[in-house]
Amino acid sequence: MKLIEIKNLHVNIDDKEILKGFDLDINRGEVHAIMGPNGTGKSTLASALVGKPDYEVTAGKVIFKGKDLLEMEIEERALEGLFLAFQYPVEIPGVSMINFMKTVVDARRKHNNEDPISPVDFLNLVKKSSKLVGINDKMKGRAVNEGFSGGEKKKNEIFQMAMLQPDLAILDELDSGLDIDSLKHVAEAINKLRNKNNAFLIITHYQRLLDYIVPDYVHIMNDGKIVKSGGKELAMELESMGYDDIMSKN
Amino acid sequence: MIDFYNRLFNSKKEELETQILLKNIRKQGLKDFGRIGFPNIKMEKWKNFNTKAFLKNQYEICFEDKDNKLDFFSKINGLESPDTIVFHNGHCSYNMQLDEYKNGVIFGSIKAAAAKYPELVLRYFNKANKQNLNGFNALNSAFVQDGFFLFVPKNTNIDFPVLVTNSYDDDQYHMANSRNIVILEQNSNCEIVQIESSTSYCNTFSNNITELFIGENSTLSLNKLQKYSGKSIDIESTFAIQEKKSTFHNNITIIGGNKLRNDVHIKLNGKNCFADVNGAFVLDDMNEVDNNVYIDHAKADCDSNQNFRGVLDDKAKGAFTGYVLVRQDSQRTNAYQSNKNIVLSDDASMSTNPFLEIYADDVKCSHGASVGNLDANAMLYLQTRGIQKDKAKELLLSAFVLEALKGVKNTKFKEIVSKEIENKILKV
Ligand SMILES: Nc1ncnc2c1ncn2[C@@H]1O[C@H](COP(=O)(O)OP(=O)(O)OP(=O)(O)O)[C@@H](O)[C@H]1O
Ligand SMILES: [Mg+2]
Numbered sequence: 001m002k003l004i005e006i007k008n009l010h011v012n013i014d015d016k017e018i019l020k021g022f023d024l025d026i027n028r029g030e031v032h033a034i035m036g037p038n039g040t041g042k043s044t045l046a047s048a049l050v051g052k053p054d055y056e057v058t059a060g061k062v063i064f065k066g067k068d069l070l071e072m073e074i075e076e077r078a079l080e081g082l083f084l085a086f087q088y089p090v091e092i093p094g095v096s097m098i099n100f101m102k103t104v105v106d107a108r109r110k111h112n113n114e115d116p117i118s119p120v121d122f123l124n125l126v127k128k129s130s131k132l133v134g135i136n137d138k139m140k141g142r143a144v145n146e147g148f149s150g151g152e153k154k155k156n157e158i159f160q161m162a163m164l165q166p167d168l169a170i171l172d173e174l175d176s177g178l179d180i181d182s183l184k185h186v187a188e189a190i191n192k193l194r195n196k197n198n199a200f201l202i203i204t205h206y207q208r209l210l211d212y213i214v215p216d217y218v219h220i221m222n223d224g225k226i227v228k229s230g231g232k233e234l235a236m237e238l239e240s241m242g243y244d245d246i247m248s249k250n
Numbered sequence: 251m252i253d254f255y256n257r258l259f260n261s262k263k264e265e266l267e268t269q270i271l272l273k274n275i276r277k278q279g280l281k282d283f284g285r286i287g288f289p290n291i292k293m294e295k296w297k298n299f300n301t302k303a304f305l306k307n308q309y310e311i312c313f314e315d316k317d318n319k320l321d322f323f324s325k326i327n328g329l330e331s332p333d334t335i336v337f338h339n340g341h342c343s344y345n346m347q348l349d350e351y352k353n354g355v356i357f358g359s360i361k362a363a364a365a366k367y368p369e370l371v372l373r374y375f376n377k378a379n380k381q382n383l384n385g386f387n388a389l390n391s392a393f394v395q396d397g398f399f400l401f402v403p404k405n406t407n408i409d410f411p412v413l414v415t416n417s418y419d420d421d422q423y424h425m426a427n428s429r430n431i432v433i434l435e436q437n438s439n440c441e442i443v444q445i446e447s448s449t450s451y452c453n454t455f456s457n458n459i460t461e462l463f464i465g466e467n468s469t470l471s472l473n474k475l476q477k478y479s480g481k482s483i484d485i486e487s488t489f490a491i492q493e494k495k496s497t498f499h500n501n502i503t504i505i506g507g508n509k510l511r512n513d514v515h516i517k518l519n520g521k522n523c524f525a526d527v528n529g530a531f532v533l534d535d536m537n538e539v540d541n542n543v544y545i546d547h548a549k550a551d552c553d554s555n556q557n558f559r560g561v562l563d564d565k566a567k568g569a570f571t572g573y574v575l576v577r578q579d580s581q582r583t584n585a586y587q588s589n590k591n592i593v594l595s596d597d598a599s600m601s602t603n604p605f606l607e608i609y610a611d612d613v614k615c616s617h618g619a620s621v622g623n624l625d626a627n628a629m630l631y632l633q634t635r636g637i638q639k640d641k642a643k644e645l646l647l648s649a650f651v652l653e654a655l656k657g658v659k660n661t662k663f664k665e666i667v668s669k670e671i672e673n674k675i676l677k678v
Contacts, residue, residue, distance in 0.1 A: 050634045053626070078636035090627040094649025100632075103645065107636040143649075144631075160635065 009060035020224035029196040036221035079111040081167030085157035092144040129162035150177030187212030279391025288385040298569035309425035315341035331413035340426030354403035363399040378461035378489035397428035404435035411441040418448040430460040434468040441471040462490035469497040478507035494520025503667040504531035529558040533566035559654035562598040563678035578609040587617040
């Protein structure tokens with residue numbers, strides 16, 4: 001069974017069609033990359049998949065782990081194992097990282113009919129995940145993303161992903177905001193989390209991230225749909241040719 | 251109405267005059283009330299607070315506690331303090347309680363304090379509340395029955411928070427006029443935790459005045475929880491006078507109330523003072539709350555801060571007015587003010603009004619106000635992590651409101667008010 005099947009997805013925002021027949025299948029164990037010019041709908045795809053309100057699906061279907069994803073509430077999708085590392089993670093003043101993560105972990109455990117996590121197990125999980133991603137202890141003591149630098153926000157997304165171990169993680173422009181060393185470190189963390197049961201959908205503009213996290217497939221998106229797919233070499237071609245040439249080449 | 255209260259005064263003259271010492275204060279109060287009457291919504295300062303409906307009731311007064319019982323609220327919350335003064339329907343529960351410490355601290359019922367230390371009480375009575383600013387203040391002067399009194403002599407720290415609880419559960423239309431007076435001489439420190447609550451069937455109209463005298467280089471924290479039922483009427487004025495280098499922290503949490511009004515007047519009467527007034531409120535149903543803060547920068551080099559946060563649902567109505575007056579010679583003043591609100595329903599409303607009156611030129615003032623909705627992006631973020639919608643809403647609203655109380659150092663008090671806020675938010 002495919003992990004996710006996206007078929008002919010059409011999405012409107014404010015009556016304007018942004019996704020215009022998007023198709024993509026992802027199997028467990030695969031890493032897919034989506035590249036494409038600004039404003040072609042990459043983030044819209046991510047938002048529509050997690051269920052952002054006001055994103056109106058006008059046609060198409062999405063099957064996630066055999067279930068109709070579009071019928072699920074936002075939180076159900078997450079509890080089923082879908083995760084989005086946001087392009088622009090929001091700051092949430094007053095909600096502490098620790099309180100937030102505890103709530104999140106327990107929500108998942110409740111979903112799986114498990115008791116709330118013990119304080120010791122929780123602290124160990126936090127320790128392990130923060131070490132893996134390389135976030136410093138001060139960040140954990142603060143409110144969610146509040147006053148975090150651009151790079152810290154991105155690391156925090158991956159920290160949460162490491163805590164939650166989703167089946168499918170969508171990483172929206174993870175590389176923007178991360179310095180070279182951090183990018184390497186975070187990519188290594190993701191590689192360690194990669195296994196044959198999970199999958200990643202990586203949205204990026206740059207080849208560099210894909211040097212570290214090597215994708216199985218690369219898709220080029222334009223005007224609301226995938227216009228070209230290939231292996232990892234497609235990203236390299238794109239880097240040298242640019243979008244116009246690669247899209248006109250057959 | 252003026253006639254009614256005149257008659258009430260005459261009919262209760264005997265009881266009222268048992269406290270000979272207050273005779274002139276009472277007379278003046280009644281006279282001022284006769285002159286100004288109750289405020290109404292045509293008055294600028296009362297335009298957000300309609301008193302007409304409840305003032306139709308003829309509130310009687312009552313001089314003793316009929317069933318002198320222990321406060322239920324302090325028990326519920328497991329609140330404890332080495333020294334607690336308990337009021338029930340405005341009366342000190344252990345009749346005439348007055349605790350006197352070796353270091354000179356006096357804490358207890360003002361009635362008891364006035365009987366034992368008449369000069370001390372009279373020296374401060376109505377000295378911060380100078381002119382019975384409005385009809386409610388005047389009535390309080392005329393009919394005051396009891397309240398708490400705290401005297402802290404110079405160079406004294408009370409190293410635990412003293413606790414005052416007021417609970418109301420009287421189904422009769424009674425007016426409870428409490429007068430609280432706190433005096434900190436120089437170089438002293440203390441914290442007061444004040445918990446007010448009422449039952450759902452309570453018809454008391456509480457009309458309180460608190461006078462605070464904060465001496466040179468002293469620090470007073472007044473942490474208050476006003477947990478009133480949807481039926482309660484509560485009108486409170488706080489008058490603080492700060493001498494040089496003094497600090498005043500006033501943290502107010504409001505949960506409900508049919509009509510609740512706070513007026514906090516602070517006069518920064520010496521250089522290098524700091525006044526810090528914060529409020530958090532959660533209102534639903536038909537709750538109406540009007541908070542007013544007046545800070546008079548009467549001297550140079552003082553800082554003041556006002557931070558109020560509210561959540562309103564159903565048909566709740568809220569108002570915040572923050573006045574800052576910087577007098578001509580009050581150079582190097584810093585005055586900050588912020589009032590942010592989340593309004594969850596179309597029928598709820600919030601009015602926020604900053605008033606800055608600045609006559610000095612070397613002044614840093616800032617004010618920010620907003621009335622908005624839950625942050626949709628924050629909701630999405632929490633939900634995409636698997637947090638249920640209701641839980642996400644609760645987390646965000648609690649965090650939003652509690653931001654106003656981030657400076658509260660008493661962790662026990664903070665825990666209690668956080669819990670109260672969360673419980674109330676679960677209902678909205
Ligand atoms: N809330 C919105 N209201 C109206 N239009 C929107 C909204 N969100 C996105 N759009 C529009 O949808 C289109 C696709 O935006 P999207 O963010 O998905 O692009 P993207 O491919 O992720 O671009 P980038 O590479 O710059 O991140 C853009 O034209 C954008 O202006
Ligand atoms: Mg994008």
